[in-house]
Amino acid sequence: MRLARWIDHLPLWVAFGAAVSTDIYEPGELAVMALPLVAAAVVEALRWDLGRHHRWLEAGALVFFLADLARGRGIFPVAIHTLFVLAGMRLVLPRALPQRRQLVLMGFLLFLTTAVSTTDLVFLAWALLWLGSAAAALLQQSWEGSASLRRGVLSPPPYARIPGWIGATLLIGATFFLILPRLQAGFRPAAFMGTASAAGRAGFGDQVDLAGGGPIEPNPEVVLRIAPPSGTDPATVPGLDLLRGLALETVQGPRWSVWDQTPAGGRGPQGGAGAGRAEFLFYPSAQGILTLPYGTTGLAPDMPLRRGGGGSIRWRFPRTSPMPLEVTWIPGDAGPAEAALSSRRLEHLLELGPEHEAARRWSLRLAPGILPTPELARTLERSLRGFRYTLDNPSGRAANPLEDFLDRTQAGHCEYFASAMALMLRARGVPARVVNGFRLGPWIPEGGYFRVSQDQAHSWVEYWDQGRWQVADPTPAAAGLDPRESQPSLGFLSRWLDTLRYEWDRHVVRFSDQDQVAGLSWIQARIQGWEWRWKAPSARLSWGLALAAAAWIAWRTRRFWRPTPAGPGAVRALRPLLARTRRVAAPLAGETARAWLLRLATLRPERAGTLLELAGRVDAEVYGGRNGAASAMAKAEAAAWRGWKASVPPGGTARSHSTSGNH
Known part of the structure; x- marks a missing residue:
């Protein structure tokens, strides 16, 4: 068969595809993995014989290993890169049956390193593809030996049986998944290997830096799904427009950061009429910060949480899988409650540098005269909304990004609008700070939840007035329409795929021993409450059926x-x-x-x-x-x-x- 030798390439290419789907490797690492496979494909297509050059290839692989090890990136990524290089070398050299089996083993090891780093639904498809490719390679290797003993034209292996084998494996795996105890290793290579860089991409962060360089790229990575009680109309779920993460009170030039002495915000009264309730499914993140609605009053179940900088709530231990929390809150626009500001705190919240002179000038230009704090904030907010929102970041490379934003471009992303308004308020003697969090994402009707991704990361302003923090959002409304009043930005197919991922996380990734006990209890209750209503047939019919079955079995087993x-x-x-x-x-x-x-x-x-x-x-x-x-x-x-x-x-x-x- 002309395509027989290409089957040896399949397990390695599928393992590479699975590695790409996890998004835990940098583009340079993916290029290192793909290059040996591409070179092997070229050699296979041109039918080059490199057997006489095997010494040079082995020396090159050794040099690559030593050079990669000298980079100091850790032994794990070096081992993965070396495995891909060795697999490519094995593909370009003449290979007999033992070497072909080595290729399947290499593909399995590479796939295994990816399997321990993700639980996404897409990876299940890659797992089934790898199982099919490995089965095809092993079937080809075993079939050629037996087919060579037959006379006539060599028939192809029975590849049609592979889907049945995959289905049986999936059924057996599902059975073991339901009955075996739950084990979670919590092992993610992303924690100690080079991961895809987040620079220049939309996303939540624990600081704001206006000197961010070039354009901001979209980032569809899901960080949170919010599921109200079943049957709830999304338009009747108030208080979710802004999901607060942490406050940034220290400003130095174009950068805002957390002040270590920021106190934690107080909680509102428990429960109460009109309180909102929903399940928040948090996905693992680098910061481990919980973004919650204003007026949050309760989190259930009781999880290991801690107070962090900027009044944030964080996981006490890094999470490696989605974690659900039942959140209750009292809707309202007011920010977190806090005691009266001390003199030191007040001084810190009014700090301005000489590089912020543009904010002082524009504050007087947009809101001249002495105005009460609420009116001043509304005026500045309304005026800044007349600027243009863009992710092109036209002021990012300027020497003074904020001044360039106000005086020249009057266009930027949410961090510019929030920084400008906070500094304008400080210039007028109003304590203000920048807050990072998320806007509410689109409603997914197929799954009954809101989907919040890194694209919804947002910055706004909190200012001090009347003994508590008030909320203001100067970013133009065109930057993010209310998802409950507009059509979802995702297409029909994208929404269904996202729903499948959500159900996968909800019923598979989060499946625990408690779920096993609950399922067994449900089966036991159904069996105990089952009433036998079938009427037994007559004795003659029963004997006739038994004899017919015995005769059929005897005939089928006569040999x-x-x-x-x-x-x-x-x-x-x-x-x-x-x-x-x-x-x-x-x-x-x-x-x-x-x-x-x-x-x-x-x-x-x-x-x-x-x-x-x-x-x-x-x-x-x-x-x-x-x-x-x-x-x-x-x-x-x-x-x-x-x-x-x-x-x-x-x-x-x-x-x-x-x-x-x-x-």
């Missing part, structure tokens, strides 16, 4: 209990041919296998040569101990007798009157 016939019937290899020729030339009493085959040759002279060769192979198998020497040839001979008929005169020898069939 196991029927005594082995003497003569040719004692040779297992000849049984397919016996079954085909029993009606036209049944073995006679005391007739040997060779004599019977010679008698068949007289019936079909055109097959005399083949039958004589088969007789020799039967003798070699019976007397010489050669296993399988005659089996393949006897099966082929049986196929040649298909459809052949003969008439046998009474008391005479079979006489051919038709020679239809394979010749």
Whole structure:
């Protein structure tokens, strides 16, 4: 087969595809992995023989290993890169059966390093693809050895059986998944290997730096899914427009950061009429910060959480899988409650540098005169919303990004708007700070939840007035419409795929021993409450069905209990041919296998040569101990007798009157 040798490439390419799907490798690392496979494909297509250069290839692989190790990136990524290089080298060199099996083993090891780093639904598809590719490679390797013993054209392996094997494996895996105890290793290579850089991409962060360089790229990575109670109208879930993460109170030039002495915000009263409730499914993140609605009053169940900088709530331990929390909150626009500001705190919240002079000037230009704090904040907010929102970041490379934003471009992303308003308020004697979090994402009607991704990361302003923090968002509304009042930005297919991922996380990734106990309890309750309402058949019908079943089983298993016939019937290899020729030339009493085959040759002279060769192979198998020497040839001979008929005169020898069939 022309494509037989390409099957050796499949497991490695599927392992590479699985590695790409995890998003835990940098583009440079993916290039290192793909280059040996691409080179091997070119060599295979051009049919180059590099066997005489194997010493140079081995020396090159050793040099690559030492150079990669010297980079100090850790042994794990070095091992993965080296495995890909060795696999590519093995593909370009001449390979026999042992080397081809080594390729499957390398593909398995590479796939295994990816399997421990992700739980996404897409990876299940890659797992099934790898299982199919490995099965195809192993089937090809085992089939070629047995097919070489057959005569005629080499038939392809039975690849059609692979989907059935995959389905059976999936069924067995699902069964073990439901009954085995839950184990979670918590092992993610992303924690100690180079991961895809987040620079220049939209996303939540624990600081704001206006000198961010070039354009901001979209980032569809899901960070949170919010599922209200089943049947809830999304338009009736208030208080979710802004999900607060942490406050940034220290400003130095174009950068905002967390002040270590920021106190934690207080909680509102527990429960109450009109309180909102929803399940928040948090996905693992680098910061481990919980983004929650304003007015949050409760989190359940009681998880290991801690207070962090900027008044944030964080996981006490890094999370490696999605974690659900039942969140209750009281809707309202007011920010977190806090005691009166101390003099030191007030001084810190009013700090301005000489590089912020543009904010002072624009504050007086947009809101001249002395205005009460709420009116001043509303005026500045309304005026800044007249600027243009863009992710092109036209002021990012300027020496003073904020001044360039206000004086020249008047266009930028949310961090510019929030920074400008906070500094303008400080210039007018109003304590203000920047807050990082998320806007609410689109509603997914197929799954009944809100989807929040890194694209919804947002910055806004909190200012101090009337003894508590108030919220203001100066970013133009066009930057993010209310998802409950607009059409979802995701297409129909994208929404269904996202729903499948959500259900996967909810019912598979989060499946625990408590779920096992609950499922077994449900089955037990159904069995105990089951009433037997089927009326038993009559005794005659029951006996008739039992006898019919016994007769059918006896007929189907007759080859196991029927005594082995003497003569040719004692040779297992000849049984397919016996079954085909029993009606036209049944073995006679005391007739040997060779004599019977010679008698068949007289019936079909055109097959005399083949039958004589088969007789020799039967003798070699019976007397010489050669296993399988005659089996393949006897099966082929049986196929040649298909459809052949003969008439046998009474008391005479079979006489051919038709020679239809394979010749």
